[in-house]
Amino acid sequence: MPAKTRARQRAPHLGPERRRPQVLDAALAIAVRDGIGAVTVGAVAAEMDVTRPVVYACFSDRVDMVEALLDRESAALLEAVLDALRGSGTTLEPEQAFTEGFRSLLAAAATRPDSWHLLLTGEPDPALSERFRAARTLVQAQATAWIGPAMVRWWNTPELGRKLPVLIEFFMSSCEAAVRSLLDDGNDWGPDELGEFVGSAVHRAFRDA
Amino acid sequence: MPAKTRARQRAPHLGPERRRPQVLDAALAIAVRDGIGAVTVGAVAAEMDVTRPVVYACFSDRVDMVEALLDRESAALLEAVLDALRGSGTTLEPEQAFTEGFRSLLAAAATRPDSWHLLLTGEPDPALSERFRAARTLVQAQATAWIGPAMVRWWNTPELGRKLPVLIEFFMSSCEAAVRSLLDDGNDWGPDELGEFVGSAVHRAFRDA
């Protein structure tokens, strides 16, 4: 026997079209396991038991590949977050708005934990930090556009123009903390009760700001 | 003319002992400017207008160098944070405890913004993430040891054992958000008033948890 027992000496002929999703799956697995810095073309190829040119047939570039990954993973999350923000706008009670918002945020997080892990802990690569920043900035802008007017309507908070940036930063961090708690190993909270708990806490912080 | 006008063809003989702090300063500058992933031996050497072997004379290793940087930068910060936690424990009023704590936290942050920047946005390197995690874990443990008993004393919060991990995660994120707000470019808050504002908000969130 000339070499170690290889499962298959040659991978099946699937073509770039059918390999693309496999490449992104492998890249996500590596990013979650070893950090996004470990997502190299070689690592992805090894993860799917294939050689590097196969990956290059799917994406022109390493950056192109990771951008595709971020696009795919962030699309679902972004939609979930924006839904959470919009959905809770219709609710009349302020506290319910927050708790419902956090509830649906956490429900979305529980559905695709790997995607959340990626977007929360990512950004080691200077060539891609722009894209992370952009995703976060978009959510932040949406949050500002929703929370600002709501606070005027509900509590007519004084000096809101000055306070709002700080409160938004606070809000974003609270969302991250909530998701982190939910995805934590020793966690025994369900998305619903955790959403209510955190949402209500954030509500109290904002109400008398 | 054989080459471009070089300021000094040969750097002065200082020796490893006097170069060590210079190396760390250069490393910090690079980390803040381009991220910690850009802190390579070559980059540090170029930053201080010296060749790589000079850096290797000070630190055996790239990891050794960055660990020394983290040690130096985190030492002052850790002390400041622990002081903030302990100092606010003597205060009797709960709300004052939070506002005072955040005030001294932000005062420390304002003194060494680069260090904070490093520890908040760092961790791209798998070989060093352990150290980042350790620093954060230590602060987290201290926060837990302080906040847990205090909440029992002040409000006798029910089901605290289950809630505390979530609240601590929430608290840590709030600290990060506060520091981020303070270090933000368009920020017009001083450490004191921002500390009071955020501390009071966090207090309301915790009081009725």
Added chain:
DNA sequence: GCAAATTCCTGCATAGGTGTATTAACGTCA
């Protein structure tokens, strides 16, 4: 002022990553 030790620079070997051209195997369709 001059030797000697210290300090710095030039250059090299190694390792790992990128991106591409060439070659060999697979699949498919006639």
Added chain:
DNA sequence: TGACGTTAATACACCTATGCAGGAATTTGC
């Protein structure tokens, strides 16, 4: 079944970073 186009592997050139020699310059001590 057999030929042809598609697909994957091998192999290469290049780059950047690491870590380590040996030779040149500067301090320092006498």
